[in-house]
Amino acid sequence: MKLSKLAQASLLLSVSTTSLVFSSLSFAEQLPETNSDQLTHVVSAGQQINHSAAKSQQKVNRFTDQVQTKLQQFHVVTKEVDGLSVYNQQMQAQLDSQLTELAQLAKSMEEVSVIERQISPLMARMISTLDTFVDLDIPFLPSERTKRVEDLKTMMNRADIAVSEKFRRVLEAYQIEVDYGRTIEAYSGILPIDGKQMDVDFLRIGRVSLVYQTRDGSHLGEWKQSSTGSGQWQTLSQDYRLGINKALRIARKQLAPDLIMVPVSFNETSTQAE
Structure with a gap:
């Protein structure tokens, strides 16, 4: 030393x-x-x-x-x-990053306010368009689809539902309508035939075919859709009875998917599809 x-x-x-x-x-x-x-x-x-x-x-x-x-x-x-100096530098870098994020969040909040003011009119137009579409579409599940649109209209006037939730429900309704175009479905209902209210089974194949059959199979019919959106029920030949019965069972998951013979309606034309 x-x-x-x-x-x-x-x-x-x-x-x-x-x-x-x-x-x-x-x-x-x-x-x-x-x-x-x-x-x-x-x-x-x-x-x-x-x-x-x-x-x-x-x-x-x-x-x-x-x-x-x-x-x-x-x-x-x-x-x-020295250690505290390095620590302070790291904390200062994190603080600067957080301040930048706060500025971005503030800007995003301002943009959200603008978007929120624009999205309500957009949803109103979407619901109106959906309402018109349901009216002009082939008349399957009319009560269910009409109620869905009316519920959306009522929802738009409610203040206890967030804008994001309203938009989600509108998109969900659109998604349901899209899914109708690629599914097969069978359901029961009442239809006036020859001046009488009769129980029938409806068969929907996408949006290309909508037919009915009475419970006893004595009456068959299809919906003829025109280019203007209007249409009417027309009687079908009994030749389609076996094909419709088979399609009804497939739609109800009582049979495995298979080839079916049903009429296809579009713009006042009718062809056969397998």
Whole structure:
């Protein structure tokens, strides 16, 4: 360990004092006895100086230890300060990122307000279009489809339903209408035939065919759709009875899917499809 200047000076003083004492003792042996008292006094003074130097050296050593302890503490604190500096830089980067996100959120909220003001008229137009479409479409499930549209109209006036939920329900209604075009379905209903209200089974195949059959199978009919959206029921030949019965059972999942023979109606034309 490198000694401080004070420690070096103390050590030099100690060595010098010791040398002086030994020199005095050696010199005292050579002097006559008459001078022994004086030499004894000199030796005693030298011993006192040496003792004082030893105490000074102890103080120097103690101060040196304290300096080393403080230096170690300084190094520890310096490392902590460096770590805190890096931590503060990271926190500042995160804070800057959060401020940027807050600004983007504020901008998005402003845009949402604009979109919300525009989406309500859009939904109203969508519901009106859907209502017109149901009126012009082939008349399958008329009560169910009409009720769905009316529910949407009522929903638009309710304040307890969020705009997002309203939009979801409108899209759901559109999705249901789209699905009708690629499914087969059988359901029961009442239809006036020859001036009588009769129970019939309806068969819908997408939007290309809508037929009915009375429970006893005595009457068959198909819906003829015109290009203007209007249409009417027309009687079918009994030749379609087996095909319609088979299609009804397939629609009700009573038979596995298979080829069926049913009439296809579109724009006042009728063809056969397999």
